[in-house]
Amino acid sequence: MGYELQAVIADEGLLRTASRDVPGARVVSLRQGLSLMPVTDEVFDAVTDGGDTGYLGFRRLPRGFEKRLAEWSAAEPVAYVEVEYFGGVGGQRAAVWGNGALVLGPLEVPTRKWWFSRSISPVSQALRWLGASRTRGEDEFEAVGLDRCRSHDDWLSSGDG
Template sequence: MTDELVDAVAGGGGTEALGFERLSAGFERMLAGWSVAGPVAYVEAEYFGGAGEERAAVWADGALAVGPLDVPVKRWFSRPVGPVSQALRRLGARRGLGGDEFDAVGLGRHRWTGDWAAYGAD
């Protein structure tokens, strides 16, 4: 989320709702409202040089349905599944061979906020 978007959706509530760095209470209420029409996920990820952290939550039917998630889970005979991939799975995404749900839905194209935030602004 850009700083401008955080300011626009804060809705009078400060950031750090549910332990997220940039999720406000006002935006959390918006996500819950939108989820009446279908599940909605909010994710945060910060990586540098392969190390970092993720946090994710999913709302469905107007309420928090999954999370907040902040640690990977490991299932028998599988690799760890991070919070973002867990949230995307809840939305119906399925990973491809050699990839994860993040790349399967095309989010790899948007890894740097500065690269896409101005897209279409012209």
């Protein structure tokens, strides 16, 4: 079974307010006061400036969207994450904007799942920037609940979007 996510993650209040001007945006609550906004095709089309994909090495970060993420981060840090695994093979990529500028990353780990320390994974590092904490036996990814859904469709139908 696979796992795929391209999303913005931030403080719930910030993300709900900031995403109001993004057509098609749906915000889903996570734990620890965070939320995510999946970058669906509709969101991608609404926020791209039409440039090439692959910006900052991300597979699906809409070109030009980084400016909006920087603006949103003036109040609280904002992360963009991409995770893709199928059959234990895939990778993670993450970046964080804070105070209007890129402050972390982009970080990337293309690897077989869990061949790296989960606590230093790109997504876990980004979540720490957002204030997430972990408990013994889990990483930040699990602590905020990113393991509860496996695709955009799952997140959007989770009843909170």
